[in-house]
Structures are given as C-alpha cells and as structure tokens.
Amino acid sequence: MTLAVCRIGRRCRLLNLTNCVSFSNTLKDSKEVSQILLRRTEIAGTRQLACPTGAIDVTRSCILLPGGRTARYSTTVAQPHSDLPSVTSDQQQEKAVILNTDIEADLQDLESLPPLSPLEEISENEAVQIDADPPISPASFSLKDYVDRSETLQKLVNLGVDLSKIEKRPNVANVLLRLDFEKDVSKILLFLKDVGLEDHQLGPYLTKNPFILSEDLENLQTRVAYLSRKKFGKEAITRMVSRAPYLLNFSVERLDNRLGFFQKELGLSAEKTRDLVTRFPRMVTGSLEPVRENLKVCEIELGFRKNEIQHIALRVPKLLTSNKKKLTETFDYVHNKMGIPHHIIIKFPQVFNTNLLRLKERHQYLTFLGRAVYDPTQPNYVSLDKIASLPNDCFCDEVAKTSVQEFEHFLKTL
Structure with a gap:
C-alpha cells in the first residue's frame, strides 16, 4: 500500500513539472516577455539571496501573453546580508538550463513507468517498506x-x-x-x-x-x-x-x-x-x-x-x-x-442385546436339524442364552452338533 502511494505521489510531482514546462514554453513565444524576464534577472543579479533569518519580500506581477492571456508570477526579494555571495545573471541562466534538463528527464521517467499491477515484482527494500494490514481471521478454522x-x-x-x-x-x-x-x-x-x-x-x-x-x-x-x-x-x-x-x-x-x-x-x-x-x-x-x-x-x-x-x-x-x-x-x-x-425370556434377558439376524439364522438352522427345542422340560433342550451369546464354532459344536462349514453352507441356501 505504501509503495503504491509513493508512486502516485511521484506521478503527481511529474505532472506539476509538466505544467511548469508548458508555462515556460509559452513565455518563450513572446519577445517582450523575454526582455522583461531578462531585465528582472539582471536586477536580481545585483541583489543578494535571502538568508534564513532575513525578511522576505514577495512581489506579484502580471505578464501579457500572446492571444490576450495573462500569467501571474511572483518574485522573491530578500534583504541584503553581507555573509552570502551574490548570484550573477550567468549563474541564473545556468540554473534555468539545469532545471529544464531535470524536468525533461522526469518527463521521460514518467513515460517509461510501467502500469501498476498487483503481480509486479518488487525489490526486497521496497517489500520491507510495505505496511500491510494484518490478515483477517477466517470464518472457520482448525x-x-x-x-x-x-x-x-x-x-x-x-x-x-x-x-x-x-x-x-x-x-x-x-x-x-x-x-x-x-x-x-x-x-x-x-x-x-x-x-x-x-x-x-x-x-x-x-x-x-x-x-x-x-x-x-x-x-x-x-x-x-x-x-x-x-x-x-x-x-x-x-x-x-x-x-x-x-x-x-x-x-x-x-x-x-x-x-x-x-x-x-x-x-x-x-x-x-x-x-x-x-x-x-x-x-x-x-x-x-x-x-x-x-x-x-x-x-x-x-x-x-x-x-x-x-x-x-x-x-x-x-x-x-x-x-x-x-x-x-x-x-x-x-x-x-x-x-x-x-418366564423363560426373563431368565435370559440378554437376548434383547443379540443381533436379530444372527438369532434368526441360528433358529432356522436348528429347525432344519430338528433341534429347535426351547422347553427346559423336554430332552435335547437348547438354552436361549447359548443361541444368543455363543460364537459360531461353539454354537455348531455344542448346540447344533455339526461343523461350521455345514452351517455356512446352510446359510447360503437361505
């Protein structure tokens, strides 16, 4: 964010310099204006630069431009101070040439600037200067x-x-x-x-x-x-x-x-x-x-x-x-x-915790073998608890009196 703001500020400064160049070029089109500027430059050359502690006198003037337009400019005249060197007209012209050169260089930089992009690569020094906002906590997290x-x-x-x-x-x-x-x-x-x-x-x-x-x-x-x-x-x-x-x-x-x-x-x-x-x-x-x-x-x-x-x-x-x-x-x-x-169910209530499918398979197998006898007064009585709780191998060996393979073969016929 800070890098983007710096670039915008630089663009604005270059735009202001562009306006200054345009204004200077307009002044150069008028011979009378050039003479006036030259005379004021010579007068300023005989005076001294303003010192930090001296009073500054600002004079505003109006110049007639071609086409009947006028341009306002200001000159600053400082009180004389013996410790500061004077500025000659040659030095003023030299400074004007340097200023124009700097403006043209800035304009060339402005034209050469690439468009801003969020995917643009930046240097490490520029990255350090970026003041990024803290990340927002996600709505759901681990x-x-x-x-x-x-x-x-x-x-x-x-x-x-x-x-x-x-x-x-x-x-x-x-x-x-x-x-x-x-x-x-x-x-x-x-x-x-x-x-x-x-x-x-x-x-x-x-x-x-x-x-x-x-x-x-x-x-x-x-x-x-x-x-x-x-x-x-x-x-x-x-x-x-x-x-x-x-x-x-x-x-x-x-x-x-x-x-x-x-x-x-x-x-x-x-x-x-x-x-x-x-x-x-x-x-x-x-x-x-x-x-x-x-x-x-x-x-x-x-x-x-x-x-x-x-x-x-x-x-x-x-x-x-x-x-x-x-x-x-x-x-x-x-x-x-x-x-x-x-009264028999009450004696073996664990039957309610038994898998119903397993209970059905074992009852049908005992019925097929003729061993489905659940009355304790009858011979070959089969306890409900054994049907409900014994694993397959024990059930086949102790209750059905057959092998596990025979029991599994019977289940395939159901």
Whole structure:
C-alpha cells in the first residue's frame, strides 16, 4: 500500500513539472516577455539571496501573453546580508538550463513507468517498506493452526486430546483458546486424578467432555461429595465418571432428580438403584424420554409385569435406552416365532442385546436339524442364552452338533 502511494505521489510531482514546462514554453513565444524576464534577472543579479533569518519580500506581477492571456508570477526579494555571495545573471541562466534538463528527464521517467499491477515484482527494500494490514481471521478454522501459539493446546495434545474431534463441536474452540493452562486447566486435571482417572484416561476423557475445563472446581468437588453421601464408593464414582464423561457437569439438584426418577419408576431400593447406575451410568446423563417409553412398551405392548421389568432392567440396563423398534422386533421373533414364553425370556434377558439376524439364522438352522427345542422340560433342550451369546464354532459344536462349514453352507441356501 505504501509503495503504491509513493508512486502516485511521484506521478503527481511529474505532472506539476509538466505544467511548469508548458508555462515556460509559452513565455518563450513572446519577445517582450523575454526582455522583461531578462531585465528582472539582471536586477536580481545585483541583489543578494535571502538568508534564513532575513525578511522576505514577495512581489506579484502580471505578464501579457500572446492571444490576450495573462500569467501571474511572483518574485522573491530578500534583504541584503553581507555573509552570502551574490548570484550573477550567468549563474541564473545556468540554473534555468539545469532545471529544464531535470524536468525533461522526469518527463521521460514518467513515460517509461510501467502500469501498476498487483503481480509486479518488487525489490526486497521496497517489500520491507510495505505496511500491510494484518490478515483477517477466517470464518472457520482448525485448532491445529493455533497449537504453535497456544501453550494450553500444546499441553492438551501431549495429554492425548484429539483436537480434530473437539473442533467439530460448537463453541469448544473459543473456550479452549481463552483458557490458561496453569491457572484453569491444571487444577481440573489434578481433580480428575483425585477422582480416580489414570493418566492415560485424561486425554480421551477431555476429548469427550472438554467443557469440564470451564467448570468451577468447587462445584465439581461438591458433586463428588454428593455421590459419596449417597454411599457410592470411590471405585463406583471412578467407574461412573469414566464411562459417563458428562456426569460431573450435572448439578447436585439434577443428579438427585435423576437418581430419584430411576428409583421411583422401577420401584428399586437405594442399594439396587446404586447398582443399576454404577453398571450403566450413561442412562443418568442421557435423555429420560427413551427410558419412559421403553418402560411403557415393556408393560403394555410386550406384556411384562412390573416386577419382571425390574428384573430385566437390573440384568440388562441397556434395554432401558435401546431402540424401541429393535426391542419390539426381537421380542416378537423370540416369543411368537420361536415360541418362547415370558418366564423363560426373563431368565435370559440378554437376548434383547443379540443381533436379530444372527438369532434368526441360528433358529432356522436348528429347525432344519430338528433341534429347535426351547422347553427346559423336554430332552435335547437348547438354552436361549447359548443361541444368543455363543460364537459360531461353539454354537455348531455344542448346540447344533455339526461343523461350521455345514452351517455356512446352510446359510447360503437361505
């Protein structure tokens, strides 16, 4: 920008010199004007140049030009000073010739200047003089661009935090860039270690829940103290915090409401509620709507009694937050297609976590072999748990009594 301004200023100066040359040429066309200028030059030669401290007398005159035009010019006459040398008419003429030569050279430079271009190459000295504006921050950016300038980000990366996952979440980048590691982050890390997290767990934990770095330390300590008052052991708290990273972001009031909800809806005792939450802490931090809906589905659509639902929930807590469609489809196939009654399903609730396609393939294979016997009072009884949980080689060897190749060949015929 500075280089462009300098060039514009140079062009303006050369244009002014051009006007002076044009004016001088016009004066030369008049013989009378030349004589007048010569007489004034001779008079000026007998006088002395103005000194820095002397008074300056400026006299303005008007000269008649050809065509009836007039031109105004001014002469400056300084008070005499004995210390300065006088200027003769020959010296004045010599200076006029030099001035005309300089003007012609500047005009030639003006004509030879190339057009300005943003792609024009410049020297190093010119580049140093350019006063460039700072770059504008992009609308979207990556945190890795700020790692070199942020001590906080550097140390978080050393801990194992995945910045590529964090930056995809709204407002997280702004939070991290405003944090000071020694002042804000280190105390949270020490707190998490006191809770029971190992060094190798800190990075993955902060990747999942970076917002804990902006939480007040006193509030975090209060929430852990609340869990201790509810008789959660230290190992249970460590397990809950590591498996449900957002647990400590919940206020004491919110935690109390969540625990009360599960205890009331399932009709559990305080001890069983602690056991349920410790085994599956994510249902405390997740939405409660799927839990309410699945409890109604189990009771109304699937036909389980409340005590049976309680038993299933304690054995398979994930069922409370599972997909409603998957839950109903699995029950429909096990109960209606395989003919397994409610009281047997309650004994093996893990069937709801089984892949439905694998369950269908194994049931059809046993039916083909004549071994689909699910009544425990009958010979060759097949446990629902074995169908749901055993790998293919064990299933073929222990249940189907065939080889894996025969089972795979059968699957190709479906």
